[in-house]
Amino acid sequence: MKIKEAANRLNTTPRTIRFYEEKGLIQPDKGENDYRSYNEHHLWKLQTILSLREVGMSTQQIKHTLQNEEEVECYLNVQRSALYEQWLEIKDMIGTIDQMLDKSTDEGFVKEDIFALADQLKNVKEKRKGWQDQWDFNGQARDYDKSLKMNGYRFNVHEHYEEALEKAVEVVQPKEGEKGVDIGIGTGNLGSQFTPKGACIIGVDQSDEMLSVCKEKHPQIDVRHGHFLALPVMDGEVDFITTSYALHHVTEEEKELALREMDRILKPNGRIAIVDLMFADQHDRECVVGDFKDAGNQEAIFAIEDEYYANRSNLVAWFEQLGYKVHTHSFNNILHMVYAEKQ
C-alpha cells in the first residue's frame, strides 16, 4: 500500500512516516516511480515505533530498541526512569514557584529571595542530572556475587556482609502485603530477603546488567531503572526502604538530597534502614583513616578515597531534621546501620 493509506491505517501522517525513514527506523520498498510501498510487516513495525514515541522515546532510542527486540523491557525501564527524572524536575520547579510566591509581601518581591530560591533549584537539578556511575557496575554485574566472597588482601570491605543484611531485615520487620524499595539492589541479596515474608519489593538500580542479573535470580522482584537522586517511585508509595552498600556511591552533598528523595516516597510511619560503609563521625573518620595510614595500608586508603563513605552523624542529623526517630548500629569500624522511622 502507498504511504497515505498506511498513514491512515495507523492514524498518523505521511510526513511522520517519511521522517522515521529519514532517521533510519524503517525502510519501505520503492517502486519504479519512487513511490514507497508498505506491507503488513512494515505496518507492524511502524505501529511499534509510534507506540514507543507515544511514551516519549526519542527516535534514536527507538532505533536501538528495534535493533534488539528482546530487550524492549529494558529500554522501557530506562525510559520510565527518564520520565521520572523529568517529572521530579517539574515538581521542583512548581515547588520553587510556590515558595517564591510565598515570599512576596506588601512591599512586593524581595529579589534576593527569588534569586536564592532559583539558585537552590539549579543546584538540585544539577545534582539530579549529574550523577554518573564511575565504577562500571554493568561490567561488575555478572560476577558481583563471586567477588563478594573473595576477601580483600588487607582490606575486606565485605566483612560482616551477611550479618549486616540480616540486621536490616530484622529491624525493618516486613509485614505481609507491605511494599518496600531496595535502592541499589544490585544482584538482589538484600531485597530478596523480604519477599519470603510476604512483602512486595521494588528493586532500584542504575545498572541494566545488575537489574538483569537480579531478575534472573529473583523473578518476583519488580526491578526498576533509577538511582538515589531520582527514585522511579511515586510519592508516599512505600512502607519501607532499605539500601545496602550503595549510599557510598553518592557524594556527601548528594546524600542529603538522597535522604529527602527517600522521604518523598515513604508513607507516614514508614521506616528506612541504611546499611553501608561509613564512619561514625568526622573524628572517627580521621582516627580510622589515620590508623590505616600508620599501618601503611594503601589498599584501604585507596578504596576509601575512591568512594564517598558517609559520616553517620550527618545522616542522623538530616533524618532528625526531617522529623524522623533514628537508631544506629555498628558492625565494625567502617560498617554501620542507620535505622530511621518517619513520624
Next chain:
DNA sequence: ATTCTGACA
C-alpha cells in the same frame, strides 16, 4: 490526483 525531495516554521 498522488507522491517525492528539500526548505523552513
Next chain:
DNA sequence: TGTCAGCA
C-alpha cells in the same frame, strides 16, 4: 511535525 513549493 506541519506546511509549502516545484517536479515527475
